[in-house]
Amino acid sequence: MTVSDEPGGGAGRLVLFLSLSLLVLAFAVAIATAIGDYNIGLDTVFLSVTNELGLTGAEVAPIEQSVVWNLRLSRALVAALAGAGLAICGAILQALLRNALAEPFVLGVSAGASTGAVCVIVLGIGAGSLSLSLGAFAGAFAAFALVALLSNGATSGPNHTILAGVAASQLFNALTSYIVTTSGNAQQARDVMFWLLGSFGGVRWPDFQLLLLVVCLSLTICILMARSLDAFTFGDEDAAALGVPVARIRLLLFAVTALMTATIVSMVGAIGFVGLVVPHAARYVVGPMHLRLMPACAVVGAVFMVIADIVSRVIATQQTVPIGVVTALVGVPFFAIILYRARPQA
Amino acid sequence: MNVVAQDLRWGVKRKTIVSDVSLTVAPGETLGLIGPNGSGKSSLLRLLAGLRRPLSGRVEINGRDISKVPRRALSQQVAFVQQNAATDTNVTVRDVVRLGRTPHRSALSGWSDADEAAVAAALDCVDMTGRRAQAWQTLSGGERQRVHIARALAQTPQVMFLDEPTNHLDIHHQIEILRMVRDLDLTSIVALHDLNLAAMFCDRIVVLDAGSVRACGIPDAVLTQDLLRKVFRVAADVSASPDAGRPHIRFRTE
Numbered sequence: 001m002t003v004s005d006e007p008g009g010g011a012g013r014l015v016l017f018l019s020l021s022l023l024v025l026a027f028a029v030a031i032a033t034a035i036g037d038y039n040i041g042l043d044t045v046f047l048s049v050t051n052e053l054g055l056t057g058a059e060v061a062p063i064e065q066s067v068v069w070n071l072r073l074s075r076a077l078v079a080a081l082a083g084a085g086l087a088i089c090g091a092i093l094q095a096l097l098r099n100a101l102a103e104p105f106v107l108g109v110s111a112g113a114s115t116g117a118v119c120v121i122v123l124g125i126g127a128g129s130l131s132l133s134l135g136a137f138a139g140a141f142a143a144f145a146l147v148a149l150l151s152n153g154a155t156s157g158p159n160h161t162i163l164a165g166v167a168a169s170q171l172f173n174a175l176t177s178y179i180v181t182t183s184g185n186a187q188q189a190r191d192v193m194f195w196l197l198g199s200f201g202g203v204r205w206p207d208f209q210l211l212l213l214v215v216c217l218s219l220t221i222c223i224l225m226a227r228s229l230d231a232f233t234f235g236d237e238d239a240a241a242l243g244v245p246v247a248r249i250r251l252l253l254f255a256v257t258a259l260m261t262a263t264i265v266s267m268v269g270a271i272g273f274v275g276l277v278v279p280h281a282a283r284y285v286v287g288p289m290h291l292r293l294m295p296a297c298a299v300v301g302a303v304f305m306v307i308a309d310i311v312s313r314v315i316a317t318q319q320t321v322p323i324g325v326v327t328a329l330v331g332v333p334f335f336a337i338i339l340y341r342a343r344p345q346a
Numbered sequence: 347m348n349v350v351a352q353d354l355r356w357g358v359k360r361k362t363i364v365s366d367v368s369l370t371v372a373p374g375e376t377l378g379l380i381g382p383n384g385s386g387k388s389s390l391l392r393l394l395a396g397l398r399r400p401l402s403g404r405v406e407i408n409g410r411d412i413s414k415v416p417r418r419a420l421s422q423q424v425a426f427v428q429q430n431a432a433t434d435t436n437v438t439v440r441d442v443v444r445l446g447r448t449p450h451r452s453a454l455s456g457w458s459d460a461d462e463a464a465v466a467a468a469l470d471c472v473d474m475t476g477r478r479a480q481a482w483q484t485l486s487g488g489e490r491q492r493v494h495i496a497r498a499l500a501q502t503p504q505v506m507f508l509d510e511p512t513n514h515l516d517i518h519h520q521i522e523i524l525r526m527v528r529d530l531d532l533t534s535i536v537a538l539h540d541l542n543l544a545a546m547f548c549d550r551i552v553v554l555d556a557g558s559v560r561a562c563g564i565p566d567a568v569l570t571q572d573l574l575r576k577v578f579r580v581a582a583d584v585s586a587s588p589d590a591g592r593p594h595i596r597f598r599t600e
Contacts, residue, residue, distance in 0.1 A: 098433070098434070100434060223454075224453045224454070225453070226453075227448055227451060227453060228448075230445060230448070231445060231448050233433045233435050233437060233442070233445065234428070234431040234432070234433050234445075235428075235431060235433075237392075237397055237428065238428060238431055240397050240417065241395065241397060241421060241425065241426035241428075242421055242445060242446070242448040242449055242501070243417050243418035243419075243420065243421030243422065243448055243449030244417065244418075244448065245416075245417050245418075283436070287441075288435045288436055288437055288441070289441065
């Protein structure tokens, strides 16, 4: 780890934390792969995966191996990456906008993506899943562009940018509702609703590969920019005085956030709360400096999302609760504990 | 390092805030920047530090036009202390001072002995060594200001700009900070409100009024009864203090 030479505050502790979290992540992914409408034993899960990777040639029922590999493992890994990505986005935005409430959805990205997707589902602009993703992607970028325009490229101060995001969210949510109520039928409205709250149903290996590329690239950029993000602690001007090329860094990191959020939302829908809660939780453990915070956010976000996905599939019998409902139900109490413990000591 | 400004002009929309300011600061000099509210002190300080681009004119630090020096290279030589910089982040005093090393570190470079030494010296300089592990949020206004100055010192700059560094400080720390700034082996340019402190600690004083330089010179030559009445709109007696060339100002209620 590049942080091993950082004094003051235990680099060893960070490494330990990351290792433990990765272990928990592996275990959570295994559980997520084992359970479902039809439960499969952990040993079968393990052998199916090693079989597919060409490491073993064990006897496994083809149907089970196929379910594990083609349906559940890809789903669990996409969930992990989506959680990691959203958490990283939240950490970036909270640092750049210096606002504890900042997260991708506050800036209207999810609303924009939803509008794009709804245009495809209801108005039938294009057809097929590819154009649904493209619609969501276009919508997400349209929202970012609008926010950038309203906030003068996010240079008009953090509050101004957040306000622009709130305005964009309202606009796109209103557009979505308008399209659904005027043009949609009941079935379409249900489809849209499910999608707005997020779902990992239907994700496959190509989704994983794309998301892996996007998340790894973004995480690498964030780690390289970690020192610059630290320099924003006391604001833009202060960052500039510390030698950070503020305009360039901000543009780059907003672009990373837009790309990552749009990719995730176009695959699995708008999953709230992860981008908000995970960075706060991670900061609580590894501190506010971004070289530590970014990897911690990635693993904690991944664990959180995989567990949320498991819960969404077992909480109600015979059906899957939208993932966004679970992230909020699991996340809020957890967040409340952090807020309570981190309250200023008067 | 010397700082030379030529015909600096800056403004927002149609309002001119700094107009045709030229000045020269000699290496090691402590220059005081005084003027009434809205006279353009803060803006001029930012232009000189390269944080804003002038509409016209240029600033040279050590003979190099700062608009042509990359931001990071500039920050290795020039530090800037804002007034009242705040954060909601839960950082320690040490974290804040460590930020001062930002321009000296590349993206992944480790924490060197030089970094550690600079941070330790900076903390020592502002008398905060014993409180380096304390949370920034729990500091008083004056302590925060001292930590910000320590952070600027950790940049190991050759030129330091300070925007009203004595705000929020009690008189002991006001004098302490300004004495420290004066005695540091670097060129410093300090915007100040307190005229007596400016007279006590600055080698030379620049008086700004409505964005223009009204007077410039040693305290004795600049701080006259006449100037205080015209620029600051106060009646005052100016008396020679025991320190040669450093006048003492006593304001009158008229």
